[in-house]
Amino acid sequence: KQEVTQIPAALSVPEGENLVLNCSFTDSAIYNLQWFRQDPGKGLTSLLLIQSSQREQTSGRLNASLDKSSGRSTLYIAASQPGDSATYLCAVRYGNNRLAFGKGNQVVVIP
Amino acid sequence: DTAVSQTPKYLVTQMGNDKSIKCEQNLGHDTMYWYKQDSKKFLKIMFSYNNKELIINETVPNRFSPKSPDKAHLNLHINSLELGDSAVYFCASSQAIAGAYNEQFFGPGTRLTVL
Numbered sequence: 001k002q003e004v005t006q007i008p009a010a011l012s013v014p015e016g017e018n019l020v021l022n023c024s025f026t027d028s029a030i031y032n033l034q035w036f037r038q039d040p041g042k043g044l045t046s047l048l049l050i051q052s053s054q055r056e057q058t059s060g061r062l063n064a065s066l067d068k069s070s071g072r073s074t075l076y077i078a079a080s081q082p083g084d085s086a087t088y089l090c091a092v093r094y095g096n097n098r099l100a101f102g103k104g105n106q107v108v109v110i111p
Numbered sequence: 112d113t114a115v116s117q118t119p120k121y122l123v124t125q126m127g128n129d130k131s132i133k134c135e136q137n138l139g140h141d142t143m144y145w146y147k148q149d150s151k152k153f154l155k156i157m158f159s160y161n162n163k164e165l166i167i168n169e170t171v172p173n174r175f176s177p178k179s180p181d182k183a184h185l186n187l188h189i190n191s192l193e194l195g196d197s198a199v200y201f202c203a204s205s206q207a208i209a210g211a212y213n214e215q216f217f218g219p220g221t222r223l224t225v226l
Contacts, residue, residue: 032213034214036217041222042219042220043115043201043217043218043219043220044201044203045217046214046215046216046217049213049214087152089154091154091215097142097166097167098167099144099156099215101153101154101155103151103152103153104152
């Protein structure tokens, strides 16, 4: 079964601290992995997409790493800001074109 | 301007009714999806169409019927609505490149409440 787990489910950090969000998946035969952000009552915004052949992707303060063999991805957000408060979702794409989602990391950045 | 749009944004209806949700994307993508996000915020795929052809059909009651009139549109029709259908339904799209389906873009969601 293709399961995606995100730990911790929720976390609060003071503004300025770095955020580390973890995603693990049971089936390592992935095509790619995508990190999303979801604000309350809103849709999903794509943050980063890592292909299975890549080890990491960076966009501004965001960096996502991928270790396929161990079934893990980590999203780093440097120097967190209150505007980073949201739920972050990890989604893994498999060869059957299914996108399996984790339940998310709910982040609160305290000013 | 919106890349993936859905209508309506909110839908409140009585049990037993039939309703439709519409989705349109102006990204030129050839693949579209419907997802359901339940009360625990867990997202699960329901259907996927590639070039108007159904390619993913998860274990979803046959009261749910997707329809893709063209590559830019994927509608979801739900018959005989039940309380358990209450959820947020998201539409998404992506472009298949060399057989791989790349980054997915999501619509704003439709919050369905069945009374």
